[in-house]
Amino acid sequence: MSQTTPRISFNAIREQAEKRRKELDETGLPKVHIGMATCGIAAGALETKTAFEQALADQNIAARIHAVGCLGHCYAEPLVLVENPGWPPIFYYGVTPGNAGMIVRAFLRDGDPLLETLLGATEPNDLIPQVKDFPRFAFEKKVITQKSGFIDPEDVYDYIDHGGYETLSACLEKSPGDILQEVVHSGLRGRGGAGFPTGTKWRLAREAEIEHKVVICNADEGDPGAYMDRTILESNPHQVIEGMVLCAYAVGASKGIIYVRAEYPLAVRVITKALQQAEGLGLIGKNILGTDFSFDLSLFQGSGAFVCGEETAMIQSIEGYRGVAQHRPPYPVEKGLYGWPTVINNVKTFASIAPILERGAEWYRSMGTDKSPGTAVFSVVGNVVHPGLVEIPMGVDLRTLILEICGGIPNKKAFKAVQIGGPSGGCLPERFLDTPIDFDSLTEAGAMMGSGGIVVMDEDTCMVEVARYFLDFTQKESCGKCTFCRVGTKHLLGILERITKGEGRETDLKTLQELSQDIKLGSLCGLGKTAPNPVITSLRYFREEYEAHIKEKRCPAKMCRSLTAFYIDLDKCARGCDACVGSCPVEAIFTTKDRKKAVDQILCVKCGECMVACPVEYSAVKKISPAQLAPIIPRPEKKEDKKAE
Amino acid sequence: MHEISAEEQQQIAVCIGAFAPKRGSLVPILQRIQDEFAYLSGEAMRKVAAHLGITPGEVYSVATFYNQFRFHPPGKHAIKVCLGTACHVRGGEVILENFQRKLGIREGQTTEDKEFSIDRVACVGCCALAPVALLGDKVYGHMAPSKVEGLILGIHLEKERQEREKAKHESNNS
Amino acid sequence: MTKLLVDNKEIEIEPGTVLLEACLRNHIYIPNLCYLPGMPHPDASCRLCFVEIDGKVVPSCTVKVNGPMRVKTDTPAVRKLQQSALRLLLSVHEVDCANCPANKQCALQEIARFLRVGLKPKGLDRLLKEPSIVSDHPFIDFYPNRCVLCGRCVRLCRTKEGRPQMNFSARGFNTVISFYGANRESMPTCEECRSCLKACPVGALVLREPARE
Structure with missing residues (x-):
């Protein structure tokens, strides 16, 4: 020995x-x-x-x-x-x-x-x-996802053969202080959203004079439309595990937990297997690689509560309580799980550790910007030609990411807005496309880095509806503890709902604005404080859309179903063609006297299937807002007689 | 209410017995029971409480906080409609409405014959196939209202076929 | 003892005292609902007890006085947040004071008077829950539309074994107080204790008449 x-x-x-x-x-x-x-x-x-x-x-x-x-x-x-x-x-x-x-x-x-x-x-x-x-390959700079897609995630030897755990073995011969110093020096900022300097967090944990310390990997990725963390865990779990072991060694932790959503069954399976394999090889568990250092690492499955991505709520849920946010301070790093100092970092943060310690802080700092060094992983979805995960150096601008790397907007539509940071983020219009993607620039623009979800929207997207969608999400996910988030988001949602239905009131915009500000300032935790962001930014940049909904009962993007109608342009409709009839789920399409088709506006549920079904050469199905503008064509009486029989 | 059989009692005891009697086991135990039975019965929650030395009210309080847990048995065919961002943008709501209309129940409910239940789920991670619905564990991508009808019709036809066969089988036996 | 300046009034308090407590003891009123003296960690859920310290607005229940400090309880920023929080609470409150046992002793009435907020908040629709009375306890009725979810009852309720008999259930806007699983065996404790009834700042928990079946 x-x-x-x-x-x-x-x-x-x-x-x-x-x-x-x-x-x-x-x-x-x-x-x-x-x-x-x-x-x-x-x-x-x-x-x-x-x-x-x-x-x-x-x-x-x-x-x-x-x-x-x-x-x-x-x-x-x-x-x-x-x-x-x-x-x-x-x-x-x-x-x-x-x-x-x-x-x-x-x-x-x-x-x-x-x-x-x-x-x-x-x-x-x-x-x-x-x-x-x-461009999809050329601009990418892979650090976190470097091995993803090249190795078998269920085979630890594949990772080792690609250089995995080498850094761990080398670092275990150095002092924990040296490791910590290197991470501090790299300038790495937490990839979970807030961008807190990782090294500072680790140092606070290290300096705490308490025997037990805990390291938690936050993989409770809940933003709708964001799936970076899941993909990383499913593709290369060992890089995350290696980062956690290195963290534990640097801060002196003996216990670790990977907190994953139960909604990610494949990730759960892959991590479970990875933990077994790593333990089998002595890379986690007792006396790692023959040293005195031991680190017990296990998996905890979240049960479907977005708020548990907030660290105090996460700790509550691991301890067996309702995942309710707690007032900070004390911060988890002072007093976390069971009162022990607890370092909680995101999947991408831990996955960055081994590359940083392998190639050095200087190398890491050479990528990205001065204040946001390194790379970031984004999931770019929505109206883009090449959706997917993209890892790029911090500081690349939105235009490059969306229009070049991801191929721009499909179907010759115009770019309208980009939603960054999920339900906590904001919608930015075209004039912000030259904003560099880093923690500070995005916050300044009113959006937020978040965990890296980017949704691109084209001209057919209604910004009021998008704000309503995100509020519907946060409102359902509020833990219900503090007044502003519990009741305030419910009112925001109610107001947005009535605006999208054409029932908005003149005073609503003022109420939205003021209530949003109060919720932002007054809420207890990050979820509440950021929940109004989609409303605040869309009000700031797309106010005229709100006004059109309220004053003219018109949805400019023709997306809000209560304010739009489908009708068939009789000049374009082909006599005898039946393509749309079968597509209608509610039998709202009937044949007119001249054997063309028309939509019964009372029966129509506005699903848009007929528009898809109508052959391109006719393109006779039209969408219009406000709904009253749709021509009313009566059903031929004969047919009604038949029905009555 | 659903009666708990002696066998189920036994199964619940096995689920619970696999965990240490400490508060931190609460959520994992509930997950195990939910996996096994697809819902948490009052009896199961009482047993969990007894194992952990807490009140049934505390168990219920925690269980009702998390989306994962159900308190009634779901339908035989559990339908889940994804309403993540990508699915929402591509008309996930319309799919949900179609299921609701076809089955005459709302999300979170089970049909009277206990055949179907509908739930909404947040992002199942198949954004490229949006809109997406799940029938049991199987993912159906690029959903459309017509597909909703087809799916439900398919299940009904299959059930009728099985019943016919069963009837045939029984008449043969008698 | 440490000295601090609250709204230009100098007060003296032992170090480690919660700021809200320090002010209340010295007859400086700060609206509050969820605060309970002696709890190890502030609940900080009602979002009413805001004060301004060095230009920052913070809930005073989360601040411990450990040295001299300057506190303002009556700035526009403080009042704006307090009024907003109160309006939100009132928007989910069934304002039917004449038929409420808490009438004239109700904390909401008192705070509304203090903050000059009408009981029918403008601009916000009233959102009420169903059902309006829950009777899952043998002799206590719960009124969800009176409850402000301050959680004082939940934090005080303990059976003989030291376990809570009442808890929060559900989540978010649908959160309610629940006596799920309350049974006759634990009732003797309830008979004697009644802490929840005493702790409720509004009329959300009411002894059913006749009190015992």
């Missing part, structure tokens, strides 16, 4: 990993890597995998199928990387079971890479365009 060092203990493990890889490499077989995170699976990756296995068996081709995590290219799922000896590794996108068979036959058997269906190659070559020439 006395002779062994963490490095020596680790080398034995790494040799195992290398041995395994060499055995696989030396077979010289083609490799098919399939992205199998939640979004991949939802897009059909399981079926694609089965199809590959089937096709390989049918063609009698030996190849290795490698289930990997997510690369973040949601628009391209199921995404497959094929390594065929003699070729550069090639990405294929939208690989259906049919495509899988084709790739096996054409590429693996006959050597035709199917130029028309591939995304690109990962290495320079003469034939196939490289993915790094596409």
